[in-house]
Amino acid sequence: xxxxxxxxxxxxxxxxxxxxxxxxxxxxxxxMYWYRQDLGLGxxxxxxxxxxxxxxxxxxxxxxxxxxxxxxxxxxxxASAVPSQTSVYFCASSDFPATPTDTQYFGPGTRxxxx
Amino acid sequence: xxxxxxxxxxxxxxxxxxxxxxxxxSNSASQSFFWYRQDCRKEPKLLMSVYSxxxxxxxxxxxxxxxxxxxSLLIRDSKLSDSATYLCVVNAGTGGFKTIFGAGTRLxxxx
Numbered sequence: 001x002x003x004x005x006x007x008x009x010x011x012x013x014x015x016x017x018x019x020x021x022x023x024x025x026x027x028x029x030x031x032m033y034w035y036r037q038d039l040g041l042g043x044x045x046x047x048x049x050x051x052x053x054x055x056x057x058x059x060x061x062x063x064x065x066x067x068x069x070x071x072x073x074x075x076x077x078x079a080s081a082v083p084s085q086t087s088v089y090f091c092a093s094s095d096f097p098a099t100p101t102d103t104q105y106f107g108p109g110t111r112x113x114x115x
Numbered sequence: 116x117x118x119x120x121x122x123x124x125x126x127x128x129x130x131x132x133x134x135x136x137x138x139x140x141s142n143s144a145s146q147s148f149f150w151y152r153q154d155c156r157k158e159p160k161l162l163m164s165v166y167s168x169x170x171x172x173x174x175x176x177x178x179x180x181x182x183x184x185x186x187s188l189l190i191r192d193s194k195l196s197d198s199a200t201y202l203c204v205v206n207a208g209t210g211g212f213k214t215i216f217g218a219g220t221r222l223x224x225x226x
Contacts, residue, residue: 031211040123042202042218043159048211056212090158094211103149104211106158 003027004107006091012113013081021076021110023091031096032074033058033104034066036087043090049074050096081114088112118142118215121203125221132193136220138203139185148179150188151202153219159202162188193224 004025013019025032030051035043035058045058049068063085065077074093078085088111092104121138128134140148148165163170165177165186176189186205190197203217 033211035216040218042119043216045212045214050212058212092211096211102211103161103164104214106160108158 004091004093004105006089006107006110008110009108010111010113012115013078015081015083015114017081019078019081019112021078021089021091021112023074023076023107024072025074025091025093025105025107026072027093027105028071029093029095029105030071031094032068033092033094034064034074034076035090035092036060036085037090037109038087046076046089081112083114086112086114117218119203119205119217121201121217121220123218123220125223127223127225128193129225130193130195132224133189133191134193134222135187135189136201136203136222137185137187138217138220139183140203140205140215141184142205142207142215143184145184145205145207147206148177148186149204149206150175150177150186151204151216153200153202155199159216162201190222193222195224195226198222198224 007022033048034046047066091107094104150162151159152162153159169178174191178187200219207213
């Protein structure tokens with residue numbers, strides 16, 4: 001593994017189903033993030049974790065939950081998917097605390113369609 | 116008003132042209148600034164950081180104007196491979212959870 005991996009690459013899901021998006025990084029970054037990207041809206045933060053064992057809510061957390069049991073993994077769960085959760089989901093990681101030049105590294109994304 | 120605003124474009128330019136993008140931000144406490152590049156159906160990747168003194172990386176020059184709260188990206192001698200979406204990114208603190216991404220400016224470079 002080099003960098004950040006996400007699974008699945010894409011998924012079509014029936015509304016009401018539960019879904020977990022997986023994210024794993026091997027850079028030993030303390031912080032990890034989940035974003036969704038929708039046309040015209042840019043990247044919006046769903047949840048984040050500054051260190052293993054802690055999580056926080058971002059701009060659009062409703063309908064999503066996360067856990068951070070260890071440094072490497074940061075799964076995102078949709079408990080009961082709705083069509084408005086159709087989006088491209090990106091996982092990212094960075095150092096924390098961050099210096100002014102620290103940046104985020106992104107996984108390849110998961111394209112989720114909820115019907 | 117959005118915290119980070121960009122002209123969505125698209126900018127359509129011929130190869131060899133010079134093109135510039137601007138981005139404005141609303142939080143005067145913002146501390147760090149970046150340009151990311153995102154290719155179609157790919158993840159965003161860091162293009163360059165933006166410093167108060169400005170910085171240059173080959174054909175790319177980034178500038179920061181704190182007084183007017185905007186940053187800019189200049190691309191000289193555009194290549195076909197520069198076609199992408201350019202995201203303006205602003206961080207208001209020492210945590211990535213304070214990072215705000217602009218919606219992006221699309222650039223198409225034509226032969």
